[in-house]
Amino acid sequence: MLPRLTLLVGLALAASPVLSQDYIDLEAERKAAASAEVSQPAPVTPSEPAAPVAAAPVSASPAEQQSGQNLGELMYQLQLLQQEVMNLRGQVEEQGHQLRQLKQQSLERYLDLDKRLGAGAVATSPDASKVVAATAVAAKPSVTEIPGETEAYKAAYGLVRSQRFDDAIAAFDTFLQSYPDGRYAANAHYWLGELYLVITPQDLEASRQAFTLLLREYPDNSKVPDALYKLGKVYFLKGNSAKSREYLERVIAEFGDSDSSAVKLAKDFLAENF
Amino acid sequence: MKQLPVASKALSIIFALVWMVGCASTDTSEADAAAAAAAEQAAAEAAAEQAEAEAANKASMMQQAIEDAASAAGNVLYFEFDSATLRPAAQDILDAHIALAKTNGDSIRLEGHTDERGTREYNMALGERRAKAVASYMAASGVAGYRIESVSYGEERPASSGSSEGSWSQNRRVEIK
Amino acid sequence: MKQLLFTMLAFLLLVAQARAELVIEITSGRDNPTAIAVVPFAWSGFGAAPEDVADVIQGDLMRSGQFAPVSNNDMLNLPTREDEVFYRDWRTTNTEYLLIGRVSGEATVTVEYELFDVFRQTRIIAASESGPVAELRMLAHRVSDKVYQQLTGIRGAFATRILYVAVNREGGEDVYRLMVADADGVRDKEVTRSTQPILSPSWAPDGKRIAYVSFETTRPAIYMHNLVTGEKQQLTNFKGLNGAPAWSPDGNSMAMVLSKDGSPDLYLLDLASRQFRRLTRHFAIETEPSWMPDGLSLVFTSDRGGKPQIYRLDIATGDTERMTYEGSWNARASIAADGRTMVMVHRADGNFHIAVQDLERDQLSILTSTALDESPSVAPNGSMVLYATKRNGRGILAAVSVDGGVRFRLPSREGDVREPAWSPYLD
Numbered sequence: 001m002l003p004r005l006t007l008l009v010g011l012a013l014a015a016s017p018v019l020s021q022d023y024i025d026l027e028a029e030r031k032a033a034a035s036a037e038v039s040q041p042a043p044v045t046p047s048e049p050a051a052p053v054a055a056a057p058v059s060a061s062p063a064e065q066q067s068g069q070n071l072g073e074l075m076y077q078l079q080l081l082q083q084e085v086m087n088l089r090g091q092v093e094e095q096g097h098q099l100r101q102l103k104q105q106s107l108e109r110y111l112d113l114d115k116r117l118g119a120g121a122v123a124t125s126p127d128a129s130k131v132v133a134a135t136a137v138a139a140k141p142s143v144t145e146i147p148g149e150t151e152a153y154k155a156a157y158g159l160v161r162s163q164r165f166d167d168a169i170a171a172f173d174t175f176l177q178s179y180p181d182g183r184y185a186a187n188a189h190y191w192l193g194e195l196y197l198v199i200t201p202q203d204l205e206a207s208r209q210a211f212t213l214l215l216r217e218y219p220d221n222s223k224v225p226d227a228l229y230k231l232g233k234v235y236f237l238k239g240n241s242a243k244s245r246e247y248l249e250r251v252i253a254e255f256g257d258s259d260s261s262a263v264k265l266a267k268d269f270l271a272e273n274f
Numbered sequence: 275m276k277q278l279p280v281a282s283k284a285l286s287i288i289f290a291l292v293w294m295v296g297c298a299s300t301d302t303s304e305a306d307a308a309a310a311a312a313a314e315q316a317a318a319e320a321a322a323e324q325a326e327a328e329a330a331n332k333a334s335m336m337q338q339a340i341e342d343a344a345s346a347a348g349n350v351l352y353f354e355f356d357s358a359t360l361r362p363a364a365q366d367i368l369d370a371h372i373a374l375a376k377t378n379g380d381s382i383r384l385e386g387h388t389d390e391r392g393t394r395e396y397n398m399a400l401g402e403r404r405a406k407a408v409a410s411y412m413a414a415s416g417v418a419g420y421r422i423e424s425v426s427y428g429e430e431r432p433a434s435s436g437s438s439e440g441s442w443s444q445n446r447r448v449e450i451k
Numbered sequence: 452m453k454q455l456l457f458t459m460l461a462f463l464l465l466v467a468q469a470r471a472e473l474v475i476e477i478t479s480g481r482d483n484p485t486a487i488a489v490v491p492f493a494w495s496g497f498g499a500a501p502e503d504v505a506d507v508i509q510g511d512l513m514r515s516g517q518f519a520p521v522s523n524n525d526m527l528n529l530p531t532r533e534d535e536v537f538y539r540d541w542r543t544t545n546t547e548y549l550l551i552g553r554v555s556g557e558a559t560v561t562v563e564y565e566l567f568d569v570f571r572q573t574r575i576i577a578a579s580e581s582g583p584v585a586e587l588r589m590l591a592h593r594v595s596d597k598v599y600q601q602l603t604g605i606r607g608a609f610a611t612r613i614l615y616v617a618v619n620r621e622g623g624e625d626v627y628r629l630m631v632a633d634a635d636g637v638r639d640k641e642v643t644r645s646t647q648p649i650l651s652p653s654w655a656p657d658g659k660r661i662a663y664v665s666f667e668t669t670r671p672a673i674y675m676h677n678l679v680t681g682e683k684q685q686l687t688n689f690k691g692l693n694g695a696p697a698w699s700p701d702g703n704s705m706a707m708v709l710s711k712d713g714s715p716d717l718y719l720l721d722l723a724s725r726q727f728r729r730l731t732r733h734f735a736i737e738t739e740p741s742w743m744p745d746g747l748s749l750v751f752t753s754d755r756g757g758k759p760q761i762y763r764l765d766i767a768t769g770d771t772e773r774m775t776y777e778g779s780w781n782a783r784a785s786i787a788a789d790g791r792t793m794v795m796v797h798r799a800d801g802n803f804h805i806a807v808q809d810l811e812r813d814q815l816s817i818l819t820s821t822a823l824d825e826s827p828s829v830a831p832n833g834s835m836v837l838y839a840t841k842r843n844g845r846g847i848l849a850a851v852s853v854d855g856g857v858r859f860r861l862p863s864r865e866g867d868v869r870e871p872a873w874s875p876y877l878d
Binding site: 356390391392393394395396398399400402403406424425426427428430431435436437 | 783803
């Protein structure tokens with residue numbers, strides 16, 4: 001008997017509108033407070049105005065109808081929000097990708113620079129690239145390594161790598177005073193030219209002088225295409241576009257068939273700025 | 275407003291109790307009391323029947339109106355390319371079907387479709403997203419979730435063959451069945 | 452009466468067979484194909500030869516785009532053994548290589564063949580293939596494989612098969628047939644049919660079992676079918692989506708898409724224990740899983756970034772990484788056996804093309820120029836991509852080489868064909 005009784009009570013409760021009535025009542029109360037909020041905020045996407053939910057036809061009680069609309073409206077808002085979050089995620093992914101690419105590019109540029117410099121620095125060792133060795137020898141046959149020069153150069157260059165640029169300038173100046181005709185003199189001039197561009201404030205004139213000196217004193221040095229390119233940039237920064245262009249075009253004209261990366265940089269710079 | 279549900283709850287409990295007492299009393303031998311109760315019940319039933327008939331008449335007219343509204347609205351909801359967001363026009367159609375669903379206990383089959391552009395399995399998922407968007411809207415409007423079945427056909431069952439926007443817009447749809 | 456019915460039935464079956472059969476049209480080959488003469492093979496069996504082996508081989512080599520078979524009419528003589536070969540005759544017609552051979556046997560046949568380098572006047576292959584006479588075409592394809600490998604250095608993929616879905620309108624309703632055929636479209640056989648959609652056929656690495664999605668219960672479900680025994684089995688039948696089955700390289704598990712827990716996500720089914728493991732959990736669409744050759748990760752399509760793009764999932768760690776950034780729509784990726792080439796559907800200017808991405812250099816190139824290209828499937832040797840497209844309002848299959856240089860079409864005689872899947876190597 002007992003199981004049957006409880007079952008019946010259960011059925012009676014379920015059949016009566018009690019439960020849904022309770023629920024609707026609660027919703028109706030909330031609705032009063034919430035409706036103002038829901039209807040006010042601007043549509044999430046400008047292209048799609050929040051859809052006005054059409055007045056539901058017939059039958060449904062006003063409370064029921066409104067709760068349906070509220071939930072429907074919420075569903076709609078949720079959908080728009082999900083879409084918005086997905087679009088934003090897409091943008092974050094794409095920007096992250098671009099950032100990685102840019103980082104990679106600048107790392108490659110740095111490594112390239114480092115390599116070219118390193119090639120100059122190790123020119124003394126017998127297994128150094130023949131071209132560098134050959135040009136260095138051709139340029140200054142008298143050049144021989146002076147004891148202590150390599151260490152001094154490496155110390156100054158170490159300051160560049162640890163980004164102590166002001167100290168590096170002082171070190172290269174001292175280096176050039178001690179070894180004015182040393183094996184790494186051309187490299188030191190080149191680095192001074194670079195360093196005057198990265199210190200704050202920039203010293204464009206000092207940079208220009210350093211590069212020009214390198215070109216005049218060491219016309220066959222392997223750093224020449226880079227120095228030409230840098231001079232093009234320095235003149236551009238100084239506002240002398242005619243001279244800038246002249247140097248950049250010289251890089252291409254004189255070294256266009258070499259594998260110097262300065263050629264590409266010069267081309268890119270010309271394409272971007274002229 | 276607040277008292278109403280409480281009252282109706284109380285009423286149904288009383289109703290259930292009376293019914294149970296009725297059942298229990300048949301087990302006793304007090305036949306007189308039972309006969310009196312039966313007579314009383316018969317009278318109540320007759321009155322209820324009459325009210326019911328009136329209500330039924332009214333209800334059937336209402337029902338007819340709801341059915342007419344649903345069939346007039348049509349049973350196809352259309353979507354934008356690669357989107358499962360219900361357009362306002364689709365919501366109107368849907369509301370008519372929701373009103374109808376509330377008058378019966380029929381199960382509802384929602385068939386999601388896409389146009390032929392894009393890959394088949396992705397479109398299968400997109401068709402499902404469309405059907406589910408409709409299902410959630412219905413559920414939020416008070417149609418019990420267990421009555422709704424969503425099936426996606428992706429791009430496999432186009433309503434209009436042809437490779438132009440004219441056909442594609444006909445194919446990006448959810449059919450209510 | 453009974454006999455009439457029977458003949459009518461037989462006729463209907465024949466018609467059904469002819470309908471789905473694919474016809475090859477070569478649309479573009481390489482600029483400097485190698486000239487090779489495939490001389491008609493001698494047949495020493497009883498009656499007429501069951502297959503023109505040389506013709507099959509010519510077709511294979513021609514379709515690769517790398518060879519220009521010499522027409523039989525241009526052959527000055529038709530040697531079938533080495534002592535009948537006169538190099539001078541072939542040099543005058545600028546033939547670079549010469550293939551001759553002989554077919555013998557009855558129930559079991561043997562194809563002996565010899566390949567000659569005309570200019571160096573040497574024999575470079577002398578070998579044979581044997582098997583049941585019913586598989587003579589397959590033996591011919593294997594000869595093609597050997598010749599292709601000898602002359603290009605790449606393993607041939609002619610002795611392989613393809614799965615595809617053919618759809619015909621019959622008596623007012625669409626009939627979907629899952630078909631299996633040789634890689635050249637010939638010897639097509641119906642695997643299963645339904646008046647409800649069939650899609651996403653996928654090969655097991657053993658080349659014997661396949662999986663596909665069928666709506667035959669009016670809802671999608673994944674089935675496994677053994678092509679050798681004909682045994683068919685329903686693998687999944689969950690509420691919602693059951694789709695995109697992809698067999699793991701070791702054949703022990705299957706990646707798939709289910710939406711039983713809400714939105715479409717990737718799951719891994721262990722075929723022995725029948726245990727499912729959920730691989731992704733996101734409210735966006737995740738679908739179209741495809742394995743990296745090492746079996747450690749999957750690539751898949753997801754629109755978690757607003758538009759479908761290709762992501763890679765490390766199965767052990769669950770880490771995902773987006774792989775495509777070019778274009779606003781990329782889907783259905785598959786990775787070639789070398790693990791370096793990813794083929795996918797890419798949307799450009801509103802049209803859907805087959806594109807290939809070099810995973811090492813991250814470079815994307817578009818291979819096709821038609822508008823509604825989909826379902827790319829890479830040959831096991833990574834040379835060609837088979838895909839579905841539309842031509843004159845009909846669904847057809849087409850193929851393009853991974854470098855875009857070679858193209859051919861495989862239209863069916865009637866109805867639509869779609870969803871091609873290239874088998875793995877079968878031997």
